[in-house]
Amino acid sequence: MAEHVLDMPITEAQVRALKVGDHVTLERTLFGIRDATLIAMFDRDRTTRFDLAGHALLHTAPNVRKVAASAEAPSGYAPLCIGTTTSQRMERFTRPLLERHGARIIIGKGGMGPGSLQAFRDFGGAYLAVVGGAAALETTWIEAIEDVDLDDLHPESLWRFRIRHFGPLMVAMDSHGGSLYARIQENAAARRAAVLAKLDAGD
Amino acid sequence: MELDTQELEELSKTLYVRALKLLPRDIKAGFADLQARETDATGRTVLATMVENIAVAERTNNLLCQDTGIPIYNVTIGRNVTFDGVAMKDAIRRGCERATTEHPLRSSVVHPLTRRNEQTSCGVRIPIINVDFDDRDETVEVEMIPKGSGSENGSFLQMLIPADGVAAIKRFVVDRVIELGGRVCPPTIVGVGIGGTSDLCMHLAKIAATRPLGTTCVDAEGAKIEAALSEAVNELGIGPQGLGGRATAFRVHVEVAATHITMNPVAVNIQCHSARRASAVITPGGIAFV
Numbered sequence: 001m002a003e004h005v006l007d008m009p010i011t012e013a014q015v016r017a018l019k020v021g022d023h024v025t026l027e028r029t030l031f032g033i034r035d036a037t038l039i040a041m042f043d044r045d046r047t048t049r050f051d052l053a054g055h056a057l058l059h060t061a062p063n064v065r066k067v068a069a070s071a072e073a074p075s076g077y078a079p080l081c082i083g084t085t086t087s088q089r090m091e092r093f094t095r096p097l098l099e100r101h102g103a104r105i106i107i108g109k110g111g112m113g114p115g116s117l118q119a120f121r122d123f124g125g126a127y128l129a130v131v132g133g134a135a136a137l138e139t140t141w142i143e144a145i146e147d148v149d150l151d152d153l154h155p156e157s158l159w160r161f162r163i164r165h166f167g168p169l170m171v172a173m174d175s176h177g178g179s180l181y182a183r184i185q186e187n188a189a190a191r192r193a194a195v196l197a198k199l200d201a202g203d
Numbered sequence: 204m205e206l207d208t209q210e211l212e213e214l215s216k217t218l219y220v221r222a223l224k225l226l227p228r229d230i231k232a233g234f235a236d237l238q239a240r241e242t243d244a245t246g247r248t249v250l251a252t253m254v255e256n257i258a259v260a261e262r263t264n265n266l267l268c269q270d271t272g273i274p275i276y277n278v279t280i281g282r283n284v285t286f287d288g289v290a291m292k293d294a295i296r297r298g299c300e301r302a303t304t305e306h307p308l309r310s311s312v313v314h315p316l317t318r319r320n321e322q323t324s325c326g327v328r329i330p331i332i333n334v335d336f337d338d339r340d341e342t343v344e345v346e347m348i349p350k351g352s353g354s355e356n357g358s359f360l361q362m363l364i365p366a367d368g369v370a371a372i373k374r375f376v377v378d379r380v381i382e383l384g385g386r387v388c389p390p391t392i393v394g395v396g397i398g399g400t401s402d403l404c405m406h407l408a409k410i411a412a413t414r415p416l417g418t419t420c421v422d423a424e425g426a427k428i429e430a431a432l433s434e435a436v437n438e439l440g441i442g443p444q445g446l447g448g449r450a451t452a453f454r455v456h457v458e459v460a461a462t463h464i465t466m467n468p469v470a471v472n473i474q475c476h477s478a479r480r481a482s483a484v485i486t487p488g489g490i491a492f493v
Contacts, residue, residue: 036318060269061269061309061311062269062309063266063269063271063307063308063309064307064309065307080265080266080307081265081266081268081269081309082269083268083269083270084269085269085270085352085353086352086353086356086386086387086388088386089356109353109385109388109444110353110384110385110386110387110388110444110445111384111385111386111445129444129446131249131252131253131256131443131444132268132353132388132444132475133253133256133267133268133270133351133353133388133475133476133477134252134253134255134256134268135256135265135266135267135268135269135270136256136257136259136260136263136265136266136267137252137255137256137259139263139265140259140263154320154322155309155310155311155320170245170446172446180446180447181384181385181445184384184385184440184441184442184445184446184447185381185384187440187447188381188384188439188440188441189381191438191439191440192377192378192381192439194438195377195435195438195439196373196374196377196435198434198435198438199370199373199374199377199431199432199435200370200373201369201370201371201373201374201377202370203374
């Protein structure tokens, strides 16, 4: 189990060095993205002026306050509470994010499916697990909202955050076919029969 | 006592923000209980992060979770209370909207077809306002639940039949917990509705999921299943955040209702570890937060 500090953006070699169980802390830049953002980009052909190549994308829609633009709040938004949403809903967008935009890391909670795992293997990517529902803590890792695009989708806009010591996060899916979630699911399925028998509820 | 709608509007606003920031005491105690019993290293780390987050939220006066949820208000009206029901519902709606715009909070509510967000946490039939009555004299209790979507998406209804028996009910619950894994932000409260009609069964599951820890199903048979399932789901190894461990659920809660001779319905509704709710009681003496 290795510890990594990644100054974003990163290269394919850097993401392929990550293995399930490793811990990662991110520095500098992080993008926020979720359902409506991805639907707009991939189902409605909306384009973004942001370059996502080599970057990490967090499944989120933040609580923000509108403020006058300044050095501390270049986007005109101050962060109030920024956390992580369930990733599984965004499953079909992992491949195009990696293939067309060159994204390297997805950060979320609850894990993703076989399609994402294959995309991580094919293009070089990884999924990092953040503790969902721990948003007050996560917010302390975010210094500022630097910029925002597609803000007509607010709060499901495409956000660019300036981060400092974002983590530690656990590598839960890697580019070598490793998935902690798949392992846990197989384990639960194996325990199922004994659990049901004890409940007098076997198949 | 006459229900003051201005006071109710302010309270509805306050309760939304309060629910988002302060985790109820029973849930905090539930975390301590899970931490004492967790043996998996990752599970222990994840639980510690969740507990740290509760402290950070209190220290920084911040929201526990970014998901402001679907707002639900449960109003229980006692005896000898006069009120204008329409004005009461309008006041709650205004309070909910003002919490969103004045705090401000992320509005997590959209039209189901256009997906338009009014940025008010309100929309068609939202906030959900449930009204019930009890026998407390000159008392109105208001409970606010910001129901998070990660766990709400883990909702299921199965219209089982009598020949399937109780075994199928238990199997249904265990299988849904396995299927959901880490998506519903475990450790969870697994709410199970048994009986009634399809809609009542689902509502029972929500009542169960949002019932305080430490309470037991008042129906003796329901309580037995509740205890057995609570043990069972924590033997699956799913653990906090689905990353492995014992603590998959704080508890399984069951609520029951009588059903038809041909029916055997079961419903599951999940509450995530950020099991937020806030309550207050209005009496002639004023407002007291529960």
